[in-house]
Amino acid sequence: MKEIVIASSNKHKVSEITQKIHSYFQKIYSLSDFPKIGDIKEDGNSVLENSFIKSRVTFDYTNIPSVADDTALEVDYLNGDPGLFTARYAGENVTYDDNMNKLLNAMDGVPFDNRTARFRTVVTYVDGGINDFFVEGILEGYILEEKQGEFGFGYDPIFFVPEKGKSLASISSEIKNEISHRGLAIDKFKNKINQLSNV
Numbered sequence: 001m002k003e004i005v006i007a008s009s010n011k012h013k014v015s016e017i018t019q020k021i022h023s024y025f026q027k028i029y030s031l032s033d034f035p036k037i038g039d040i041k042e043d044g045n046s047v048l049e050n051s052f053i054k055s056r057v058t059f060d061y062t063n064i065p066s067v068a069d070d071t072a073l074e075v076d077y078l079n080g081d082p083g084l085f086t087a088r089y090a091g092e093n094v095t096y097d098d099n100m101n102k103l104l105n106a107m108d109g110v111p112f113d114n115r116t117a118r119f120r121t122v123v124t125y126v127d128g129g130i131n132d133f134f135v136e137g138i139l140e141g142y143i144l145e146e147k148q149g150e151f152g153f154g155y156d157p158i159f160f161v162p163e164k165g166k167s168l169a170s171i172s173s174e175i176k177n178e179i180s181h182r183g184l185a186i187d188k189f190k191n192k193i194n195q196l197s198n199v
Contacts, residue, residue, distance in 0.1 A: 001197060003027040005034070007058035007068035012153040017069070019177060020186040024193055029064065037061050047072045047084065047122045048134060055126040065127040067189065069182060073155050075103070075117040075143060077110055086155075100147065100158050107143055115143040119159065119181035123189045131196055137185030141168075152176060 001024060006014050009031040018028055031037055040057050042050040047070040054068035073086045082089035082103065090098040107115060118141065124134040139161070147157035149169025156168035161179065164171055168180065177183040 001025050001065070001193065003029065003064055005029040005031070005058050005062050005064050005066045007031060007040070007054040007066050013069065013182075016173070016177060016180075016182055017067070017186055019173075020183065021067075021190060021193075024190060029062070031058065034058075034062055042070070045084075047120060048124070050084075051122045051124040051134065052126070055124045059126040059128055063128070065125065067123060067125050069121050069123045069185065071119060071121040071154075071181065073103075073117060073119055073159070075107070075115075077114050077116075078106060081106075096154055100155055103143065103155070104145070104158060107145075112142060112145075117141060117143050117159065119155075121181040121185040123182075123185040125189065125192070133192055135185050135188035135192060137181045137183065137188065139179065139181040139184070 004025045014030045044050040051068045051070035055066045058066035072083045074080045090102040119139045121137045126132045142160040144158045148167040152169040159168045
């Protein structure tokens with residue numbers, strides 16, 4: 001396919017997605033290439049709705065096929081929170097550390113076995129026609145009691161991946177892109193794009 005817009009201006013997200021899909025498209029844009037779009041209001045009731053909002057608004061503005069993702073961190077002890085509010089758990093315009101610190105405080109004293117959690121990423125694709133679709137990637141793990149690792153972003157330093165025996169932030173970007181929720185969702189996305197290309 002010729003071109004696509006990643007409906008995000010988050011450089012970490014754009015980098016992770018681009019690494020996965022660069023061989024499938026001749027040109028890859030992000031929201032940074034279309035500053036007039038501005039901040040897209042994510043007022044859906046689920047990560048699926050919010051992801052589709054971003055990809056549809058981006059397509060409507062650019063008329064270029066658009067891909068968006070939305071991710072929720074679901075902590076079982078907190079009945080699924082921060083969930084829909086993962087990116088703004090500690091409030092609007094907060095840092096990654098603000099969100100992590102609030103979560104660590106909420107989980108203070110909780111035994112490790114009760115700190116189960118998962119990242120859920122929904123990736124949506126909109127091209128204005130009959131090919132709109134979504135896929136999902138899930139990574140199960142635990143919330144650590146303190147931050148570990150220097151890689152990644154978001155909640156990665158406090159999310160423990162059992163099969164690797166370390167936090168997401170302690171795993172290289174190459175390995176993370178293979179096992180992470182976003183990586184798994186993007187792999188499914190690539191499979192769907194392959195199917196559309198062969199139709």
